[in-house]
Amino acid sequence: MASRVYRTSAPGRARSRWVALAGLLTVPVGWMVLFYLIPIGILLVHAYWSVKYPEIDHTLTLKNFRTILTIDLYPRVFLRTVIMAAGVTLADIALAFPLAFWLAKRVRRNRDLLLFLVIFPLWSSYWIRIFAWKTLLGTNGILNSFLQWTGILHQPLSFFLYSKWAIFIALTHVWLPFMILPLFTVLDRIPDSLLEASSDLGAGWFATFRTVILPLCKPGLLAGGLATFRLTMGDYIAPTLLGGPGDQMIGKIVADQFGVADNWPLGAALIVPVLIKISLLLWASNEAGATERTAV
Amino acid sequence: MSMHVEGQGARIELVNLEKQFEGVVAVRNTNLTVQPGEFLTLLGPSGCGKTTTLRMIGGFEYPTGGSILIDEKDVAALPPYRRPINTVFQQYALFPHMTVARNVGYGLEMAGVGKAERDRRVGDALAMVRLANVEKRRPSELSGGQQQRVALARALVNRPKALLLDEPLGALDLKLRKAMQLELKELNRETGATFIYVTHDQEEALTMSDRIAVMNEGRVLQLGTPAEIYEQPVDRFVADFIGQSNLIPGTLEARDGDRCMVRIPTGGLVEARLRDEPAVGASVVVSIRPERVILQGQPAESLDGSIPATISEIVYLGSYNQLVLHATPDLRLIVTAPTDMPARPGDSVHATIPSRYATCFAAE
C-alpha cells in the first residue's frame, strides 16, 4: 500500500550516528580525561600548594613560584637546560644533515634497509644508549682505557664523565634520529631537477645549499629542532647518569622533588612552565603541520 | 540458468523528490516514474542532480523532501541494505582484500545463501558478464574492463528488481565502452530488471535507453524516448545538450498555435514549431540539426526558409562531411553532407530549413 509521506529525511539516522560516535569515543575519551588530563590538572594545582612536612598543605599559595624566581639555583638550572637544549639541537642539525641528504639523494639501492637502520634506534630504549655513554666515558671506561692503550694518556681522565660534555654528547647522540627523519622526509621531496637546475645556472654546492636546499628544509628543521629541544628540556636520565653536581638540569631537579626531596608542590611548580611552553609550541607547530615520530 | 528476476522488474516512482545540501538545492521537486524493466537514463551536465537522484534511490543520500516508491513501497527512510535494488559504482568499489569470487558472492553471503548455491550463482553471474576463470584473482590483478564486469556481476547475481548504474563506463576506452553499452542493453533484456543509468554522455544515452530524463539544475527538463528528445526538444537547453544544433537568432514575426514565423538576420523568413511563449516581436532562437539542413545550389522554390550562404570549411569525418557555412559573418551554420558531394570551400549554396524539423525557442 502506498504511503505518500512528504518530509521523510530519516530523522532516526542522525540520532543513530551520534549514538555510534558516542559508543566509539566514550571509553577512549574517558580514559584520556581520567588518566591524563585530570592528572595534568592535579599537577598544575600542586604548583599552588606547599609542603608542611610530612603533609601537603592544600591552601593555595604562590610560594613555590616565588621560590623558583628568587633562589638563584632555579633560574640558573633552567638557563643551563635551555642552553643545553639549544646546543644539542644545533649539533644534531649539523650531524643529521649529511646523513639525511646522503640517504635522500645519493642512495639508490637498499634504501629501505638503511632507513630501517636509522629508524630503529628511535624505538630502542634511549636510556640504554645513555648508559652506554657512561660505559664509554667513565674512568674505567672504554674511551679512557683505549686512550691509555694507545699511549695518548697515562692516566684515566675523569673529565669525560660527570660533566656537561658527557650530557651534551649523549643527548646529541640519542636524539639524532628525531632530526634525521624529518630532514630526510623534506629532502626527499626536493626534486633532483631543482638541484640540477641550480648547478646548471652556475651555483656551487654551498650556494645551492644556502639558497635552494636550506629554505626548502625549514619544515623539517622545525620539526626536528622542536623534537630535540623539548626532549632535552625534559630529560631526566642523562643528567642523572652522566652529570656532575654542577650539571643539574630541570628534569633531574623535578624528579628529585618527587623523589627524595619530597616536595611535590615545588616540583610541580618547576615543571609547569616547561609543560606549558612545550604544549604551546606543539600546538603551534601542529597547526603548521610538523609531524611526530613516524610509524614504521 | 536464467538470471531473470522473479516476475518483472521494479516500478520506481519519485514523488516530489527534493534534496538540499546546506542551502544548495541539488534536486528540486522531481516527479518521475520508471516502468518495470525499462532502461531509463538520467542525462545531464555535471552538477545537474542526476547522481544525487540516483544515490537517493539507492539509499546513500536521504531526501530532504518527497518520497521514493519501489513497487508501491516508500523506501525513502530505508537504508541501502534494506532496499531490493543494487548499484554499480563509478569506480566499481570492489573489495580489494577479497577475491573476485568473494566479491561477487558478497550479497549472497549477506542474504544467507549457502556456499554451494553461492558458488553456482557466482559462476552463472560471471558467465553472464562474459568473464571466465577469474574467481580466484584479486581485483587489483584485473584490467579496468574486467573490474567493471565484476562489479556488474556482483550486482546482478542478487537478481535485484532494479539496477542503478552511476556512470560505470567512464574509465573505459572508447571501443570497450561501445561494446559494454550494447552488453548492458542486452543484460537489461535478459534479466528483466529495471535499469536506471546516469551519464553526461548524450550519445551513450541515445544508444542505450528506452527513455531519457534530461536534467539540469536539479530539475527534469524532458522525459521521453531518445527520438522524442532528439527530434522534439522541449527547450533550448535540451536542444543544445543533445546532439548538435544550429541555433539561429531572430525575431518572432508571427505565430499561430504551435507554429510560428521567424525573421532571421539575412532578412529571410523561417517557419518553425514553437515552444515557449514568446510575444510577437520578441527575440527568439531557431534550432535545426545539422543533418536536417538541405543544401541546394539554387534557391528553393519558395524563398522562405532558404538561406544563402558560403561554404567556409569542409571537414572530412569518414562517414560524412561536416560543412561550416557562413550566411553572414555572425551567422554560422553546421551542415552534414555526403562525402561525395561536389562542394568546395568558397562555393555559394542555399541552405533550406525544413519547418518540420525546426524548433523555435525564446531567447534567454
Place this chain on the structure above:
Amino acid sequence: MSAIPAARSRRFSLGSVSLTVAAITVFIFLYIPLAIIVLYSFSGEVVNVWPIGSYTTRWYGEMWNDSQIREGILLSFRIGLIAASIAIVLGTLTAIAVDRFDFPGKSLLRFCVVLPITLPGIVTGVAMLSFFSIMGMQLSNRTIIIGHVTFCITLILNNVVARLSQIPRSLDEASADLGATPWRTFWRVTFPPILPAILSGGILAFTLSFDEIVVTLFLKGRDATLPLVIWARLRRGFSPEINAAATMIIAVSFVAVLLANRVSKWAGSS
C-alpha cells in the same frame, strides 16, 4: 660542448665523496653505543676496558639465573602485552571515530592523545603520580600499565587512521548496497585492511612499553620491570650482567621493530 658536463661531474664527485664519508661517520656514531653494549656483554672482563681480553657468554647465564632479572623480564613482557592490547582497543576505537565522523574538538582530541608521548616522560610520570596519590590509589603493576597505555594510544591511532583514510567511502556504500548492516560492513570490509596497521602499531606499543623507564620509575609498585632492575643496579655501580640484560632489551626491540615493519609492508601489498 662536452667539456662543461665533465667539469660539472668532477665537482659533484669530489663533494660526493666527502658527503658519503660524513654520512657514514654519522651512521657509525649512531650505532657506536649500541654496538659497545652488545660487544661488551660478551666481554670476559669485569670492567669495561679496552682492549677486551677474553670473550664469554657467562653474563647471559648469570643474568638468567638471577631471579630478580628473570622476573623483571617476565613482568616486562606481561605489562607490555597488556598495555599494548588495551592501547590497541582504545586507539582503534578513536581511529574509527576520527576517520568516519566529523565532530567538534576532533583536532583537540588528536592533540591530547599525542601529548603523553611528546611531553617529557617526566611530566606524564609525575602528573599520574600526583593523581594516584590524591585518588588514594596504591602504586602497583596496574598503575604502570595505565601509564604505558596512555602514551601508547597514539601509536595505534596514527597507524590506523592513516590506513583507514586510504579506504574509499564507496566500499562502505557497496557493502551496504549488497545487504550488509553497518556492523557487518565494519567486520567484513573495513576491519581486514586495517588489521596489519593495528598489529604493527600494537607491536611498536609493546616495544615502547618493554623498555620504558621514566614513567615506570614514578608509577611502580613493589615489582620491578626489567628496565627498573637494570636501573637500580646501575645506580649502585656497574656489574657486567647489566650489559647482557641491556643487550636483551635491544634484541627484543630489534625483533619487534622488524616485525612491525614486515607486518605493515604485508599490508601494503593488499
